[in-house]
Amino acid sequence: MGEKFFLFSFLLCLPLAKAGLNFFISQQESFRVLGLVAELAYVRDGSINDVAQHFVVPVPSHIQELCFVWVNADSKAVKYSIFTKDNSMQSVNHVSLNISNQGVVPREPQIFCLLLPCTTILPSKLEVSMKINFTSFNNVTVLNVVMKKDCSSEEFRNAEQDVLSKVIPAEDSSFMLYVAVGVAFGILVVSLAAASCFLCPKHNLCHQQPPRTIVPSGTALYSPVQATCNEDLGAATLCVSDPAAHQIVVEDKTSFRLQRNNIHIGSTLLEGTFGSIFHATLQIPCQPLKDVIVKTVKHNAAEMQVRLMMEEGTRFQDLVHQNIYPLIGIVDGDGCRPLLVYPSVTYGNLKRWLLYCRGSLDGSLPHPLCTQDLVTIALHVLRGVQYLHQQNIIHRDLATRNCVIDDQFHVKLTDMALSRDFFPNDYHCLGDNENRPIKWMAMESLTRREFSTSSDIWSFGVVLWEVTTLAQQPYVEIDPFEVGRVLRDGYRLTQPINCPDELYAIMAYCWASSKSDRPTAPQLYRELHQFHHQLNEYI
Known part of the structure; x- marks a missing residue:
């Protein structure tokens, strides 16, 4: 036991930048990796711990990365360059960092991680050395960190395995029973629905229900007509002054084509320069009224803006998943503005709801959220991301503004139609x-x-960072024109206040400079799920 504790003692030598530099493995990370409730300091207040440099960190086989904390509290900058080496005897180094190999030590405490995957191309006993050169006042100080990892276990020989099945318990034979019962119940519901239509007093109206049809390629979803549309739709008139203003063409897609007189517009939820979102009700013959959300454009919308709304708004229309916001239907043609119809959600847009939770909107009392709630939100988003990737779909605009949250606090990914405007x-x-x-x-x-x-x-x-900060703006201090440069220099979003180190490490894992070094959605889901499970154990 005494040998373990003396490793964490501080040996004062080689002062750096007027005692401003600190570089260490946090107490939480030390406990996660080594099982020790202690902090392993390599540099403390500018002094190198020579004993720690010679300590070989034993990394368990299930640990995929080792994370460090560093900060330069001195007024003078300290530059760094990092070199890693493994014992794979190959020209390519298979361990990697989620930060740039060169840059400046940050002024605020930040976490970066050394990624240590176990793959078939690496030896079963992986040995890794990380050399860091710190430069201050033209003086260079060299720090060495040495790690060993046992990759002999077959369970961890493939870092790209699908780990989702390990997170969600595998269903046994009872699952098949549930499926069979569900199918039988579904057939019963369909039968009753068909019977109810024939028993409806105005059963002839049932044939007016818009069928699910295929829209051929080249079909105009917003086609010009000669007559002006003048129906009264409640709070807003959703028709253009020029009936032949726009013609929008989309690819082959399956959709519900709704009639305009089935939609009754209510109050305005969100309004931009050329777009609006409304509360509305959907009335289909022989079906009860249904609360819905309608996206549409204003009269001043240009053809390009209408086209973009339709293209982006129909990307997910054929997808069915609990964490994807479904498109119920499209109202098009007849010279009026097109409508995108979605199911109603109690709390609406996730970004606006997070702002409300920290009391930024409406002056209302914030909704109390604990870390478990925030991680649950992130898990819901990640499930949606994984489903999209399984369908070979890239979202391209993941953000809390493109998510909604319902009354059961289930989060769903949305398309990005009109997000630029709102x-x-x-x-x-x-x-x-x-x-x-x-x-x-x-x-x-x-x-x-x-x-x-x-x-x-x-x-x-970035979404995980948004959720943790309750929808703060990322990189608020950086000019948009400078974002690309500072990212190349290794700058990343700082750890939010009260954000656990483990959660920030997961964020940082996503921001590796090389896209091949970033985790997959299943790997992220495993890490987040394990962290969520640990949080629940503490309660």
Whole structure:
């Protein structure tokens, strides 16, 4: 026991930057990796702990990364360069960092992680060394961190395995019974619904219910007509002054085509420069009234804006998942503005709800949220992301503004139709005449317009930061034109106040410079689920 404790003693030598530099493994990380409730300090107040440098950190096989905390509290900058090396005997180094290999030590405490995967191309006994050169006043100080990891267990030989099945308990044979019962119940419901239509006093109206049809490629969803549309739709008149103003064409998609007189517009929920969201009711013959949400454009919307709303609003219309916000139907044609119809959700937009929870909107009392609630929200978003990736769909604009939350506190991913209009402060134009969510985008998306599942994962890290901060603006201190540069220099969002180190480590894991170093959605789900389980054990 005495040997373990002397490793954490501080040996004062080689002062750095007037005792301003600190570099250590936090107490939480030490407990997670080593099982010790102690802090392993490599540099404390500018002094190197030489004993810690010679301590080989034993990393368990199930640990995928080792995280460090550093900060430079001195007024003078301390530059760093990091070099890693493993014993794979290959030219390619298979361990990686989620920060830049060169840069400046941050002024505020930040966490960065060394990613230590176990794969078939690495030896079963992985040995890793990390050398950090600290430069201050033209003086260079070298720090060494040595780690060993046992990768012999077959369970961890493939870092890209689908871990979701390990998180969600596998169903036994009783699951098949539930499916059979569900199918039988569904058949019964359909039969009763069909019978109710024939028993309806005005059963001939049942044939007026819009069928689920295929919209052929090249079909105009917003087609010009010769007559002006003048029906009274309640709170708003959703018709253009020029009946032949727009013609919107979309790809082959399956959709519910709704009649305009089935929609009764109510109060305005959100209004932008050229778009609006309304409360509404949907009345289909032989069915009860249904509360819905309607997205549409104003009279001053240009053809490009209408086209963009329809293209973005119909991306998820055929998807069915508990964490995807479904599109109920489309109202189009007859010279009026097109309508996108969604189910009603109690709490509405997730970003606005998070702002309300910290008392920023309406002056109302905030809704109390604990860390478990925030992680649950993140898990719901991540389930939706994973489903999209399974369908070979890249979201491209993951953010809390593009999520909704219902009365059961279930979070659902939405399309990004009209988001630029409703949340203009989240989008910026960098001189290319295109508003983009600059501060949510991965480095390769910003610089090379490359979008992938990995760029979605980067954006999810920002979503997790948003949720943890109750919808603060990311990189609020950085000019949008400078975001690409500072990201290349290794700057990342700082750890939010009261955010556990483990949760911030998961965020930072998403912001690896190389997209190949970022985790997959199933890997992230495993880490978040395990952290959520640990939180529940503390209660």
